[in-house]
Amino acid sequence: MFDLGFQELIIIFIVxxxxxxxxRLPELGYTLGKTLNEIKKAFQGAKSEMEKEINEVKETVEEAKKDIKDPLQLKNELFKDIPSLEDLRIDKHIENIARKEIEKKE
Structure with missing residues (x-):
């Protein structure tokens, strides 16, 4: 973690x-160990909380992806009730009426 070797640790212990x-040295060691343990727990708690939030965001994104439709499918749904230009041509309607009249006479 701090790249301390055995010799450095002995010097720190002697000082x-x-x-x-x-x-007071055993009490100091106990307090230092307890403090480091609490710091470690706090970091682990923060890490797990961040991972939880990230997973929630990922789930939300996945749900949004499922809700997004294919653009062509969406276009077809929006324009399904609108008649095509082929259907709007008057000459086709007149031709269909004339054809029906001819069929009736025959």
Whole structure:
């Protein structure tokens, strides 16, 4: 983590022993360990909370993808009730009426 070797740790231990004394050193080690453990738990909690939020966002995006329709399908649904230009041609209607009249006479 900090790239400390065995020699550096011994020097830190000797300095702490001289500064705090042999009576307070175990208490100091316990407090330091407890503090580091609490920091580790806090980071793990924050990490799990972020992962939870990211998963919720991913699920929302996936649901949105499912709701998005194919553009051609959407166009067909929007324009299904609108008659085509072929159906709007008057001469076709007149031709159909004339054809029906001819069929009736025959």
């Amino acid at each position: 702490a022993l001289l500064v705090f004394g042999p009576k």
